[in-house]
Structure formats: C-alpha cells, structure tokens
Amino acid sequence: MPATRLTLPSPAKLNLMLHILGRREDGYHELQTLFQFLDYGDEITFAVRDDGVIRLHTEFEGVPHDSNLIVKAAKKLQEQSGCSLGIDIWIDKILPMGGGIGGGSSNAATTLLGLNHLWQLGWDEDRLAALGLTLGADVPVFVRGHAAFAEGVGEKLTPVDPEEPWYLVLVPQVSVSTAEIFSDPLLTRNSPPIKVRPVPKGNSRNDCLPVVSRRYPEVRNALNLLGNFTEAKLTGTGSCVFGGFPSKAEADKVSALLTETLTGFVAKGSNISMLHRKLQSLL
Numbered sequence: 001m002p003a004t005r006l007t008l009p010s011p012a013k014l015n016l017m018l019h020i021l022g023r024r025e026d027g028y029h030e031l032q033t034l035f036q037f038l039d040y041g042d043e044i045t046f047a048v049r050d051d052g053v054i055r056l057h058t059e060f061e062g063v064p065h066d067s068n069l070i071v072k073a074a075k076k077l078q079e080q081s082g083c084s085l086g087i088d089i090w091i092d093k094i095l096p097m098g099g100g101i102g103g104g105s106s107n108a109a110t111t112l113l114g115l116n117h118l119w120q121l122g123w124d125e126d127r128l129a130a131l132g133l134t135l136g137a138d139v140p141v142f143v144r145g146h147a148a149f150a151e152g153v154g155e156k157l158t159p160v161d162p163e164e165p166w167y168l169v170l171v172p173q174v175s176v177s178t179a180e181i182f183s184d185p186l187l188t189r190n191s192p193p194i195k196v197r198p199v200p201k202g203n204s205r206n207d208c209l210p211v212v213s214r215r216y217p218e219v220r221n222a223l224n225l226l227g228n229f230t231e232a233k234l235t236g237t238g239s240c241v242f243g244g245f246p247s248k249a250e251a252d253k254v255s256a257l258l259t260e261t262l263t264g265f266v267a268k269g270s271n272i273s274m275l276h277r278k279l280q281s282l283l
Ligand SMILES: C[C@@](CO)(OP(=O)(O)O)[C@H](O)COP(=O)(O)OP(=O)(O)OC[C@H]1O[C@@H](n2ccc(N)nc2=O)[C@H](O)[C@@H]1O
Pocket: 015, 027, 028, 029, 030, 031, 033, 099, 100, 101, 102, 105, 135, 136, 137, 138, 139, 152, 153, 154, 178, 179, 182, 235, 236, 237, 238
C-alpha cells in the first residue's frame, strides 16, 4: 500500500555570497550566489484526500490561503500533472518570513517533492525544478537539495561542497521585501562576473548589504553586534544576519551573549538538504 501521509522537513538556506551582475529587460537581476542549507527549518505534514481538494490548515498572518506558496505549488503540480487526488496540509512554521533564509521557497519545494511522492507522479527533478522556478527564483535549489553556485536569476545551478560550519543566525524583527531592495536606485548592479571555479576566496560579499543596512537600522545593529565576534554577513536581501563558527559550542557561546537583546538560532550548515536526506531514507 502506498503511503497516504508524510511529514517532511523544509530547511532554510543561506547565501554565502551574492553578487549582482546586471538587470535583465524584464526587471529581474542577474546574480552569482552561493547557496548552502541549514539543518534548521519548518516541518510540513501532508495527508492525501481523494476528492481533489487542496487545503492548508495552518493560518499564516498576512498571507491569504491561495497566495501561500505551499498552496500555489500544490495547485500547479495538480493542474500540470492532471492528478485527481487532493491534499490536507499542516505546517509547523519556525522560519521567519522575509528573512532571506528562503522559507517560502523551501516550503514550495517541500510541497512539490512531498506531493510527487504521495501522488506517485514519478516526475523527475528537472521537471519539478522547472515548475518550481515559476513560483520563485529560489525554489529550484531547494528542489535539487545540493549546495550550489547559482547564476542567471538563481536557476543555473552548479553543485558545490563548501565547508559546513556551525552558524549563528540573528533574526532582526523586520521583514525585508526582496522587490523593494532590487528596485533601490543605489543598489550595486555591475559586479564583474566571477569566471573561475571554484569561486576564489575573498568573494564573500553580498551586494545587497549596503542598501539593506541603510534602510533597516535593525539589520545594521545586528551586523555590528555579530561583527564583534566573527565576520558578519547578510543572507539574500535580509533581514537575517549570520556568522560561521568552527564548533557548536563556540556558536552557542556568542548566541548566549547576543540573544539577550536579539532573536536568533544556532544551526549546522549542510551541503545536502535535510529534506533530501529524509526522502532518501524513505526509498
Ligand atoms: C535574491 C534572493 C537570493 O536568494 O533573495 P531572498 O529572497 O532569498 O532574500 C533570491 O534570489 C530572491 O528569490 P525569491 O525570493 O524567490 O524572489 P522572487 O519571488 O522570484 O522575486 C521577488 C522580486 O524580487 C526581484 N528580483 C528577484 C530575484 C532576482 N534575481 N532579481 C530581481 O529583481 C523582482 O522584482 C521580483 O519581483
């Protein structure tokens, strides 16, 4: 009997660097970025229903049911596969929204992979990643599940294996709109493309950082505080700020000092996403 119920992780990502090379005619920006996953994220439970209805039972503040990326992903997959089954969905949401750690994109990818499994569609990763890209630029990397150097708008992925340190991630209590940062006239949009592989050391800057830290004092403050202990970086368009440590104990020590005034968490960097590790264990 095939499974009818499944709980899957939906991990966060970090952008270890992010360079903006230019702007395309459709307004989207050409990037070069390095994605790594965190062993930290949401958990989504799926239960098959036979009436074709797609229902997310967990409410999100400020996100209507049909705008939720989980529901959008499920509906697109149902439409494009012609599947007559439906799904009940619950999520244990711990990832901050608008934090640059990819929660929405990750939720969409977990939904695509989870439903492909439960509905027994047999879609391959290429097809799921292509559908994912229509939901958001970051969805394909979560579908593939391997740390990657990304180009284009984030869809041209080359798997990489950077070090996997422990990270302290600080979560300033502001939500940063990706669209707002990309439309700022002061954004650097002319970084020279990196042509050498693997990406040489010394390229770890995030071109969004100056604009984000100018607009959001909370982010600036987090960067300054973490910068007293390690190199403090911005992920994506923020708001989250992170730094790497050689051990959990060292990350925990700094966390204990900083999280008196700021929210944050400690998590291991991972080149294979915990979603893929879980799916592998089901086979
Ligand atoms: C820049 C990144 C790095 O990981 O930032 P974060 O969102 O994670 O912070 C992502 O690629 C974001 O991906 P994602 O969050 O999926 O963005 P989308 O929903 O596709 O786009 C939101 C808006 O941002 C702008 N946008 C996004 C990506 C891109 N390469 N160029 C853009 O100009 C567009 O105005 C778009 O309408």
